[in-house]
Amino acid sequence: MREEGFTVSQSLFNVLVIEDDLRFGGLISRTLSASLRPLYRTEQARTLGAALDRIREGGFDGVVCDLGLPDSRGLDTLRELCPRERPFPVVVLTEFDDELTGLRAVREGAQDYLVKTEAEVSILPRVLAYAAQRKQDEQRIRKALELKKQFTAAVSHELRTPLTVIEECLGTVLDDPGQDESQNRRVLETARSNARRLAHLIQSVLDFQKFESGRGEFEWAPNYIDRIASEEAARIMPEVRRKKLQFVFENDSDLPPVRSDRVQIARVIHNWMSNAVKFTEKGEIRSRVFRDGRFVRFEVSDTGLGIREEDLPKLFQSYEQIVPPGTARKTGGIGLGLAIDRQIIRAHGGQVRVESTYGKGTVFSLSLPVSSAAADDFKMEYDR
Numbered sequence: 001m002r003e004e005g006f007t008v009s010q011s012l013f014n015v016l017v018i019e020d021d022l023r024f025g026g027l028i029s030r031t032l033s034a035s036l037r038p039l040y041r042t043e044q045a046r047t048l049g050a051a052l053d054r055i056r057e058g059g060f061d062g063v064v065c066d067l068g069l070p071d072s073r074g075l076d077t078l079r080e081l082c083p084r085e086r087p088f089p090v091v092v093l094t095e096f097d098d099e100l101t102g103l104r105a106v107r108e109g110a111q112d113y114l115v116k117t118e119a120e121v122s123i124l125p126r127v128l129a130y131a132a133q134r135k136q137d138e139q140r141i142r143k144a145l146e147l148k149k150q151f152t153a154a155v156s157h158e159l160r161t162p163l164t165v166i167e168e169c170l171g172t173v174l175d176d177p178g179q180d181e182s183q184n185r186r187v188l189e190t191a192r193s194n195a196r197r198l199a200h201l202i203q204s205v206l207d208f209q210k211f212e213s214g215r216g217e218f219e220w221a222p223n224y225i226d227r228i229a230s231e232e233a234a235r236i237m238p239e240v241r242r243k244k245l246q247f248v249f250e251n252d253s254d255l256p257p258v259r260s261d262r263v264q265i266a267r268v269i270h271n272w273m274s275n276a277v278k279f280t281e282k283g284e285i286r287s288r289v290f291r292d293g294r295f296v297r298f299e300v301s302d303t304g305l306g307i308r309e310e311d312l313p314k315l316f317q318s319y320e321q322i323v324p325p326g327t328a329r330k331t332g333g334i335g336l337g338l339a340i341d342r343q344i345i346r347a348h349g350g351q352v353r354v355e356s357t358y359g360k361g362t363v364f365s366l367s368l369p370v371s372s373a374a375a376d377d378f379k380m381e382y383d384r
């Protein structure tokens with residue numbers, strides 16, 4: 001099943017027709033086959049059981065379903081067939097003296113209904129295409145509402161915590177002026193670091209929303225990823241030394257430049273390198289930039305905590321936080337860091353990947369496409 005469901009510009013639309021009346025099923029298939037845009041391909045199932053088996057195998061863009069089947073009747077059929085998260089539209093067929101059931105079906109999650117007459121079936125091609133569009137809009141709204149819910153939950157908790165700390169710190173200083181200066185200073189430092197954390201969280205939310213809505217602004221230029229990686233490695237070196245870790249740096253020679261936003265790529269590389277250092281207590285961090293077919297790839301591996309297999313799919317999801325091994329609770333954060341990293345790399349036409357063995361270490365990698373046309377378009381601003 002395509003992730004996004006049918007789009008009106010798509011040329012081929014696969015329909016599952018669930019109808020035990022073979023004659024009527026045939027009429028539906030013939031009517032749909034006569035449509036040229038989109039082109040419909042139909043498959044028939046005569047029972048709900050057979051239909052559900054086929055749906056599990058995937059590959060459908062829409063379903064047309066009679067509500068009177070040998071193994072299921074009326075709205076029960078619909079409930080089985082279309083839990084709201086299903087990505088495809090369902091159009092139900094009702095007997096011609098039973099429009100009420102059709103209307104109820106729409107309320108229960110079907111996108112439309114048709115009465116079982118030849119005249120109504122003749123408009124099915126258009127009905128299905130619009131139903132698909134409505135389903136897609138519904139999915140989009142559902143996703144936006146889900147994001148809003150996660151956002152509210154994350155914000156109310158994560159923003160409140162540093163704010164409370166700041167308030168307490170200021171209270172300590174203001175309410176007890178007799179404290180010595182160094183004590184006051186320590187309290188104010190705590191307030192400042194919490195204010196910074198707050199600013200970082202707010203910036204993450206704003207960035208995430210901007211990228212998510214496609215409003216991210218990028219300054220495109222030809223950049224050498226190995227150079228960016230070297231600069232970021234230098235920035236985290238003090239922390240590497242403090243933790244007495246080894247840092248191994250490897251770059252292919254003669255790597256081509258990549259059309260990219262230097263600041264944004266640096267931000268991703270910095271986060272991954274600093275994560276590698278943060279979650280590693282002994283051993284080494286290895287950074288590598290190399291050519292991989294049409295891509296330039298950056299990879300950072302560590303010999304640290306690793307990530308549990310069940311957490312890997314959550315890692316790049318927005319507002320998802322994992323509980324790192326060895327700690328009782330989630331790290332203080334809003335769960336957007338890696339989600340933003342992925343948005344940035346996707347906006348570059350690239351891909352992110354993570355592999356990890358729990359207790360052994362983790363490898364994060366990103367690949368950015370080398371477009372010869374794009375590279376030729378630019379004049380190199382600096383020599384290597």
Ligand SMILES: Nc1ncnc2c1ncn2[C@@H]1O[C@H](COP(=O)(O)OP(=O)(O)OP(=O)(O)O)[C@@H](O)[C@H]1O
Nearest residue numbers: 271275276279305306307324331333336337338362
């Ligand atoms: N190299 C790694 N090894 C083990 N766990 C990691 C590694 N990189 C990321 N993680 C896990 O993924 C989580 C999310 O990483 P992310 O960079 O988004 O946030 P963070 O590092 O906790 O906070 P921030 O980047 O905002 O300071 C981390 O908290 C950690 O649990």
Ligand SMILES: [Mg+2]
Nearest residue numbers: 271274275337
């Ligand atoms: Mg991080």
